[in-house]
Amino acid sequence: MNVSAAGQMPVMEELVSESDSMPKRIALICFLSLVMLMSILGNLLVMVAVCKDRQLRKIKTNYFIVSLAFADLLVSVLVMPFGAIELVHQHWIYGETFCLVRTSLDVLLTTASILHLCCIALDRYYAICCQPLVYRNKMTPMRVALMIGGCWVIPTFISFLPIMQGWNSIGIDHLIEERRHSEGSNSTSCVFMVNKPYALTCSVVAFYIPLVLMVLAYQRIYVTARAHALQISMLQRAGGAGTSGADSADHQRNHRMRTETKAAKTLCIIMGCFCLCWAPFFVTNVVDPFIDYTVPDQLWAACLWLGYINSMLNPILYAFLNKSFRRAFLIILCCGRKRYRRPSILGANAPCTATQINGSTHVLNHKRRHNPMF
Numbered sequence: 001m002n003v004s005a006a007g008q009m010p011v012m013e014e015l016v017s018e019s020d021s022m023p024k025r026i027a028l029i030c031f032l033s034l035v036m037l038m039s040i041l042g043n044l045l046v047m048v049a050v051c052k053d054r055q056l057r058k059i060k061t062n063y064f065i066v067s068l069a070f071a072d073l074l075v076s077v078l079v080m081p082f083g084a085i086e087l088v089h090q091h092w093i094y095g096e097t098f099c100l101v102r103t104s105l106d107v108l109l110t111t112a113s114i115l116h117l118c119c120i121a122l123d124r125y126y127a128i129c130c131q132p133l134v135y136r137n138k139m140t141p142m143r144v145a146l147m148i149g150g151c152w153v154i155p156t157f158i159s160f161l162p163i164m165q166g167w168n169s170i171g172i173d174h175l176i177e178e179r180r181h182s183e184g185s186n187s188t189s190c191v192f193m194v195n196k197p198y199a200l201t202c203s204v205v206a207f208y209i210p211l212v213l214m215v216l217a218y219q220r221i222y223v224t225a226r227a228h229a230l231q232i233s234m235l236q237r238a239g240g241a242g243t244s245g246a247d248s249a250d251h252q253r254n255h256r257m258r259t260e261t262k263a264a265k266t267l268c269i270i271m272g273c274f275c276l277c278w279a280p281f282f283v284t285n286v287v288d289p290f291i292d293y294t295v296p297d298q299l300w301a302a303c304l305w306l307g308y309i310n311s312m313l314n315p316i317l318y319a320f321l322n323k324s325f326r327r328a329f330l331i332i333l334c335c336g337r338k339r340y341r342r343p344s345i346l347g348a349n350a351p352c353t354a355t356q357i358n359g360s361t362h363v364l365n366h367k368r369r370h371n372p373m374f
Contacts, residue, residue, distance in 0.1 A: 025088060028087070028088060029084075029088055032080070032084040032087070032088075032305075033084075035080070035305070035308065035309060035312055036076050036080045036081065036084065038312050039072060039073075039075070039076035039080070039308075039311050039312035039315075040073060040076045040077065042069075042312065042314075042315030042316065042319075042320075043069040043070070043072045043073040043076065043311070043314070043315050044069075044073060045315065045319075045329060045332065046065060046066065046069040046315050046318075046319045046325070047066055047069050047070060047073070048332060049319070049325055049328035049329055049332060050062050050065070050066045050328075052328065052331075052332065053324075053328040053331075055324060056324055056325065056328060059324075060123065060139050060141075060144050061120060061123050061124070061127070063144055063148065064116055064119050064120045064123060064144070064147075064148065065120065065318050065319060067116055067148045067151065067152075068113060068116035068117065068120070068314060068318065069314070069315060069319075071109055071112040071113045071116060071151075071152075071311075072113055072311035072312075072314050072315070074105075074109050075106075075109045075110060075113065075308065075311045076311060076312075078102075078105050078109070079102065079105055079106045079109060079110075079308070080308055082094065082102050082190075083102075083106075083304070083305070083308070086189070086190055087301055087305075091188060091189060092188050092189050092190035094190075096188075099190035099191075100163055100164060102190065103163055103190065103192045104159045104160040104163045104164065105159075106159075106192075107155065107158060107159035107163065107202070107206070108155045108156060108159035108160065109155075110206070110307060110308075110311075111154070111155035111158065111159065111205070111206040112151050112152055112155050113310070113311060113314070114206055114207060114210050114274075114278065115150070115151040115154060115155070115206075115210060116148075116151050117210065117214065117270075117274060117314075118209075118210035118213050118214055119147045119148070119151060120318065121213065121214040121217040121218060122147075122213065122217055123139060123144075124217065124221060125217035125218075125220055125221060126138045126139055127139070128221050128224055128225075129220050129221060129224045154205070155206070157205075158198075158201065158202045158205050158206060162198060167198060168192075168193075168194045168195060168198040168202075169193065169194075169195065170195055171195050172193055172194075172195050172293075175193060175293060176191050176193050179191045179193065179293075193293060194285070194289065195289060196289045196290065199285055199286055199288070199289045200286060202285070203282045203285050203286050206282070207278055207279075207282040208282070211274075211275070211279075214271060214274070215271070218268065218270075218271050222268070266317075266321055269317065270317045270318070273310065273313050273317060274310065276306075277306050277307050277309055277310035277313065278306075278307050278310060280302075280303040280306055280307075281303040281304055281306065281307045284299065284300065284303050
């Protein structure tokens with residue numbers, strides 16, 4: 001009788017443990033499903049908006065945004081679901097080969113997303129901080145295409161190529177095998193451990209170099225916006241006796257200053273969200289090999305999914321805050337009914353302010369069109 005009771009104790013403890021963890025598992029499933037659903041819908045909406053709106057297709061920056069949305073959409077469809085299944089079930093059920101494929105896709109697509117953010121920052125830097133002729137020379141259609149192509153090609157050199165060849169596991173194969181079967185012979189995990197050279201190379205290419213470029217670009221944008229604000233305030237204090245043409249030019253510069261100040265604030269928000277989402281993962285990725293891989297699995301999972309959340313936030317930060325995109329979204333969500341009347345076509349010689357074209361933040365200064373992203 002005692003032996004039977006003793007034999008039933010582990011079973012009872014396991015049932016109690018499962019019943020206690022069920023609410024946590026349900027909450028986890030709901031949270032992960034929400035992240036994936038919002039990411040898929042948001043990025044799809046961005047892509048559809050650009051495809052259907054001719055005005056959005058005229059702006060070079062939006063090609064980067066569409067490619068970014070496509071990368072984030074693939075993260076949501078090809079990477080997040082399998083990570084969510086493994087996180088909920090606490091084991092990997094798709095085999096070792098698909099584990100390598102899924103890991104390679106993870107590195108490829110998240111790196112591509114980050115590189116697109118860097119390209120958007122550089123594009124905004126040239127558009128806001130440089131002269132119009134410099135921007136047109138720098139951001140030709142061919143150069144935009146090459147930059148977008150680079151965002152997709154460069155990540156292959158730190159994803160499929162080294163992972164499929166096993167370069168990331170040189171010297172730590174025994175640790176990976178132990179970690180993969182740590183829960184018993186019948187339970188496996190999709191373990192992605194990296195040696196020190198791969199951790200440093202991957203992190204520098206995928207995060208730290210783009211981070212430095214983004215910080216420099218956004219800092220310069222902010223300084224330029226502050227300089228414009230100071231210039232406008234000095235002109236206003238100087239008192240305004242001038243011709244109507246001078247008043248019109250002042251009005252255009254004033255509007256441009258307000259637009260670029262808003263752009264600087266928005267880009268600071270973008271920079272903060274980017275660092276908040278990805279810095280924990282890449283700091284952990286560099287530190288872990290140097291502390292004998294002692295970072296807990298729960299911390300790894302939290303840092304990884306925090307990075308995935310960036311794919312959900314990108315449509316909000318790069319599109320939903322843009323008036324032109326918001327107008328296109330309203331048209332799509334209202335089943336094609338245009339709730340906002342388009343302004344009449346202006347004469348060839350009429351000056352145009354920033355709010356006269358489809359409600360977006362376009363600025364036409366004589367024959368030059370300047371379009372800050374926000």
